[in-house]
Amino acid sequence: xxxxxxxxxxxxxxxxxxxxxxxxxxxxxxxxxxxxxxxxxxxxxxxxxxxxxxxxxxxxxxxxxxxxxxxxxxxxxxxxxxxxxxxxxxxxxxxxxxxxxxxxxxxxxxxxxxxxxxxxxxxxxxxxxxxxxxxxxxxxxxxxxxxxxxxxxxxxxxxxxxxxxxxxxxxxxxxxxxxxxxxxxxxxxxxxxxxxxxxxxxxxxxxxxxxxxxxxxxxxxxxxxxxxxxxxxxxxxxxxxxxxxxxxxxxxxxxxxxxxxxxxxxxxxxxxxxxxxxxxxxxxxx
Amino acid sequence: xxxxxxxxxxxxxxxxxxxxxxxxxxxxxxxxxxxxxxxxxxxxxxxxxxxxxxxxxxxxxxxxxxxxxxxxxxxxxxxxxxxxxxxxxxxxxxxxxxxxxxxxxxxxxxxxxxxxxxxxxxxxxxxxxxxxxxxxxxxxxxxxxxxxxxxxxxxxxxxxxxxxxxxxxxxxxxxxxxxxxxxxxxxxxxxxxxxxxxxxxxxxxxxxxxxxxxxxxxxxxxxxxxxxxxxxxxxxxxxxxxxxxxxxxxxxxxxxxxxxxxxxxxxxxxxxxxxxxxxxxxxxxxxxx
Numbered sequence: 001x002x003x004x005x006x007x008x009x010x011x012x013x014x015x016x017x018x019x020x021x022x023x024x025x026x027x028x029x030x031x032x033x034x035x036x037x038x039x040x041x042x043x044x045x046x047x048x049x050x051x052x053x054x055x056x057x058x059x060x061x062x063x064x065x066x067x068x069x070x071x072x073x074x075x076x077x078x079x080x081x082x083x084x085x086x087x088x089x090x091x092x093x094x095x096x097x098x099x100x101x102x103x104x105x106x107x108x109x110x111x112x113x114x115x116x117x118x119x120x121x122x123x124x125x126x127x128x129x130x131x132x133x134x135x136x137x138x139x140x141x142x143x144x145x146x147x148x149x150x151x152x153x154x155x156x157x158x159x160x161x162x163x164x165x166x167x168x169x170x171x172x173x174x175x176x177x178x179x180x181x182x183x184x185x186x187x188x189x190x191x192x193x194x195x196x197x198x199x200x201x202x203x204x205x206x207x208x209x210x211x212x213x214x215x216x217x218x219x220x221x222x223x224x225x226x227x228x229x230x231x232x233x234x235x236x237x238x239x240x241x242x243x244x245x246x247x248x249x250x251x252x253x254x255x256x257x258x259x260x261x262x263x264x265x266x267x268x269x270x271x272x273x274x275x276x277x278x279x280x281x282x283x284x285x286x
Numbered sequence: 287x288x289x290x291x292x293x294x295x296x297x298x299x300x301x302x303x304x305x306x307x308x309x310x311x312x313x314x315x316x317x318x319x320x321x322x323x324x325x326x327x328x329x330x331x332x333x334x335x336x337x338x339x340x341x342x343x344x345x346x347x348x349x350x351x352x353x354x355x356x357x358x359x360x361x362x363x364x365x366x367x368x369x370x371x372x373x374x375x376x377x378x379x380x381x382x383x384x385x386x387x388x389x390x391x392x393x394x395x396x397x398x399x400x401x402x403x404x405x406x407x408x409x410x411x412x413x414x415x416x417x418x419x420x421x422x423x424x425x426x427x428x429x430x431x432x433x434x435x436x437x438x439x440x441x442x443x444x445x446x447x448x449x450x451x452x453x454x455x456x457x458x459x460x461x462x463x464x465x466x467x468x469x470x471x472x473x474x475x476x477x478x479x480x481x482x483x484x485x486x487x488x489x490x491x492x493x494x495x496x497x498x499x500x501x502x503x504x505x506x507x508x509x510x511x512x513x514x515x516x517x518x519x520x521x522x523x524x525x526x527x528x529x530x531x532x533x534x535x536x537x538x539x540x541x542x543x544x545x546x547x548x549x550x551x552x553x554x555x556x557x558x559x560x561x562x563x564x565x566x567x568x569x570x571x572x573x574x575x
Contacts, residue, residue, distance in 0.1 A: 019465050027462065027505050030526055034500040175503075279338040281502045283300050 017225055019180050021187035025060070028172045032064035035170045036145050038286040043144030047135050047165070048072035048091060048099070049202060050084030052185055052194050053173065054149040055091050059188045060172050061147050062095045070097040071142045075131045077203075078105040084202050090191045100138075104130045124203035128164025136167070145169035153178040153217060156224050157250070158257020159201075159209065166260060177225060178217040215246060223250055287538070289426040289453075292317035292325040293510035293531040295523050297499030300334035303344050307332060307354050310369065314361045316530050323426060324366040326510075328457050328497035329398075329433050330382060331370040335459035336501045341412045345374035348385040348392045355385075362387035366424060368431060370457050373397065379414035384431045384457055386422065394422035399442060400435040406461060406504070409435075421451035427537055434458040437480065447488040448555060452540050454484060458496040462507040462526075470525065474507045486517030489543045489550060491535050498528055515543035 036044060044061045048054050054072075061070045074088050085101075092099045108130050112118055139146050148168025150160055152175055160166040173181060178199070185195050199209040199217065210216050223242055226232040227250070232240065237247045263275060272278050294313040299305045310327060317325040329335065332354060333344040348355045348371075358367055366388040373383035373395065382398035397416025401409035419442045421430040430446030430453075437443055437456050446454060464472025477494065485492040491514060498508040510523035512533040523531035544550060 016467065018467055020467050020469055023469060023471070024465060026526055027465075031500055031503070031505065035502075277339075280340065281300060281336050281338065283501050284340065285301055286299060 015222070015225060015230065017177060017179055017221065018183055019176075021184050024176070024180075024184055025063070025188065028060050029064040032061055032147065032170070032172050035283075036065065038283060039145070041143060041145050043069040043071065043142055044147045045071045045073065045135055045139045045142055045144040046147050046149065047131055048074055048088045049149075050074075050081075050087035050194065051199060051202070052181060052190065052197075053151055053154075055087075055190045055194050056181055056185045056188065057147050057149040057173055058091050058095060058097065059185070059190055062097055063188075067096045068098070069144070070095070071138060071144055072097055072099045073131075073135060073138055074099065074101040075104050075134055076101070077103070077108065077127055079205055080202050081200075081205065083197075087191070087194050087197075090193065094189070094191065102134050104134070120204055124201065125161045125164060127203055128161035132164050132167045139169075147172065148174065150174055151176055151178055151181045153220055153224060154209075155261060156228065156254050156257075157213065157220065158253060158260050159213065160260065162260050177221040179221045214249075219246070220250065223247065224254075227251065227254070287426065288534055288536050290321055290323045290532070290534045291493060291512065292320060292322035293493065293495040293512070293521075293523060293533065294325055294327050294331070295495055295498055295508040295510045295527075295529050295531060296328065296331060297506075297528055298328075298331060298334040298497060300501055301337065301340040301344055302334070303332050303346065303354055306334070307357065311357060311361065313530055314365065314367065317532075318365055320530070320532050322365055322532065324368070324424075326368045326455055326457065326493060326495045327370055328495045329370045329384075329459040330372065331457075331497065333370075333372050334501065335461075335497070335506070336504065337372070338408075338412060341372060341380050342374075345372040345380055347374070348387070348395060350390075355387075359387055359390050359392070363390050366426070368455055368457065370433070370459075375414075380412065381416055382409065382413050382433055383416075384433055384455075386424065386429070386431060386455075388424055393424060394420070394431065396420075396431040396433065398433040398436055400439055402435045402438075406463070407435075419445045419449075421446050421449035427452050429453040429455055431455045431457070434460060437484070443484045443488065447490060447550070448553070451490065452537070453491040453493060453535070454488075456481065456492065456494040458494065459506055460496050461504040470509070471507060474509050474525065478509070478511060481511060482513055482517050482519065485513035485515060487549065489515040489540070489547050491515060491537075491540075493533075493535075495531075498526055514539050515547075 046058055108126050135146050146168045148171030151173050154160055155174055200207050226237050234247050234251050238244050266275055346352050346354045350356055350359055368386050370384050373381040384396045386393045399416045401413055401415050403410040421428050428450040430451030432442050462471040462473055481492045481494050493512050495510045497506045499506055507525050508523055509525050510531045512520040514520055521533040523529050
């Protein structure tokens, strides 16, 4: 036996996705304030579902702009759960923000009735787009910009309705995975009833995101983090312990849904084409 | 000799040079009230950072007949000024540039050599790269200027050191990225890390100013800092907020530190040149293998 002392590196926690919530809060409230006020606005409009993503966006907007400058709209359908409404009320009461409730049943049911064969996905998309119409109308009425509520996990997976819930003027939480949304929500004081419940689009009774997706957010977050942030190849993800079928389905889902993440391509004809060689930030001149 | 330096970590308006000039003049006045000898502004402080197709519309010349530089040159009668702007040369190439103004004269212009064009960056799509790294004399000793990615490479600070710069003036428009558990972003940590290293390795003063604010989704983190030739941090500005950060440097510290740490005296420049020639003239030039 050798008596040479052996030292090893300290144990490194593998791919810890937790964030410094104070720093995130500072950057994200600064972002909301800057991107709304520099265009001459001072107010924000948000759809408040009763879920964690829109609750977190509300807390950030209220801190950035002052609660009096935030209007939230609850937009239930007749099948929406009563709990969603009451959870949204917790946020409204806690922050002291302005609120209104606009039920969408009378708006979407006539369209559903025209197409009796309509499946749940089509109905869900119509509801999401109807809510977008109401939010953008309130944007004009309230002189506020629509603040988005989509997180990085759902944007990557394409778990959203194009021109529906994904429509917004700015998105403060789109670079946070679902687990990071939970961590930041806890730090900002989002009520635990909202943070701890199973995520749901609440488009029909009993719907949950994780049942729709076929895996948990924790699984998806960890895999997406390796693929996107750490630039692992799919083979390296499998080597890191993920099921090959799961990796393949997520990789394919991310690719297939890329159209939801970019502006529609314009066919190039001229020497200078919007999107290709006509390039300006939105903040141009401000 | 002492030099009282003001680090202006400002926000800018994208493409609005006159508005940005107005802010420069406000900060210059505030620095004068603090008896500053030199004020250092961030990268592209007169224009904003993600210029894209705005680039050709915001270029200026650091001459007395330029409407933007005239007031800056006048203000430099009382206090030295380092500003960031877009320079256009006589053949109409655009550069990310830094100018050092003193007593009504332009003492030096540096064109950014390393234009990051990867990840979120797209600089060499719009800008020409500078082709020189030179130190220059000022009333407060010999200095060198570098812009952001220039000092993410080790060679430009090294060249300035050999060219006689005792004070490295670094300016950035550094987009914040890499949020983990630490109280600062990875990009902020990284810059702080290397600036401390340059001060220590070169026994130089390292002065860094970075802008703040947002451009679309990008945040700029501020955190202006100064290191002395011992590698000790003299000041650290607030993160993500505008501020005029004041720091007095004692140039006699160069004497004291270099008496103890003679890295400059012992640097084998002929060896470096010989080995560089061997490496660059070798048959596997550039690959290192």
